[in-house]
Amino acid sequence: MQKQYWLVKVEPEDYAWEDLVRDGETVWSGVRNYQARNNLRAMKAGDLVFFYQSVKNPQLRGVAKVARTAYADPTDADGKWSAVNIAHVGPLPRPVPLADVRAEPSLSTIALIRQSRLSVMPLSPEEFAKLLDMGGYQGPFS
DNA sequence: GCCAACGTTGGC
DNA sequence: GCCAACGTTGGC
Numbered sequence: 001m002q003k004q005y006w007l008v009k010v011e012p013e014d015y016a017w018e019d020l021v022r023d024g025e026t027v028w029s030g031v032r033n034y035q036a037r038n039n040l041r042a043m044k045a046g047d048l049v050f051f052y053q054s055v056k057n058p059q060l061r062g063v064a065k066v067a068r069t070a071y072a073d074p075t076d077a078d079g080k081w082s083a084v085n086i087a088h089v090g091p092l093p094r095p096v097p098l099a100d101v102r103a104e105p106s107l108s109t110i111a112l113i114r115q116s117r118l119s120v121m122p123l124s125p126e127e128f129a130k131l132l133d134m135g136g137y138q139g140p141f142s
Numbered sequence: 143g144c145c146a147a148c149g150t151t152g153g154c
Numbered sequence: 155g156c157c158a159a160c161g162t163t164g165g166c
Contacts, residue, residue: 009164011163034149054165055164055165115148116146116147117147117164119163
């Protein structure tokens with residue numbers, strides 16, 4: 001199975017990149033949008049995930065990976081929503097501001113720009129590679 | 143703090 | 155099923 005690539009957004013006041021660095025792995029819960037939920041459910045273990053910091057100084061911060069595939073969101077009593085686990089992989093040496101993503105012609109079709117309110121979205125391999133390059137990330141990926 | 147985009151709710 | 159009202163997200 002080909003590896004898939006994703007991007008997740010969170011406000012630093014809710015959960016910051018530094019929190020993921022500290023925790024190593026965390027429960028990605030609280031998503032309450034059907035499209036985002038469907039994306040969570042499509043994640044496979046080992047898929048790589050960009051961590052995007054929204055609202056306050058919006059920028060890409062680092063790389064994570066799917067550590068546990070979708071299960072019932074523990075914060076949802078109705079069992080309607082899903083959560084996954086996300087594990088820390090590594091920081092971007094140069095965090096990529098949203099303005100830089102917006103200014104990059106080859107990223108004009110990225111969901112981060114076209115669907116600004118979606119909080120869990122897929123990235124193409126090309127988009128993922130371009131963002132890694134802009135962030136100066138050299139790996140490793142495990 | 144403002145406001146555009148957009149998802150959800152509920153009356154009809 | 156339509157659509158107006160409303161609430162939320164998130165950039166600026």
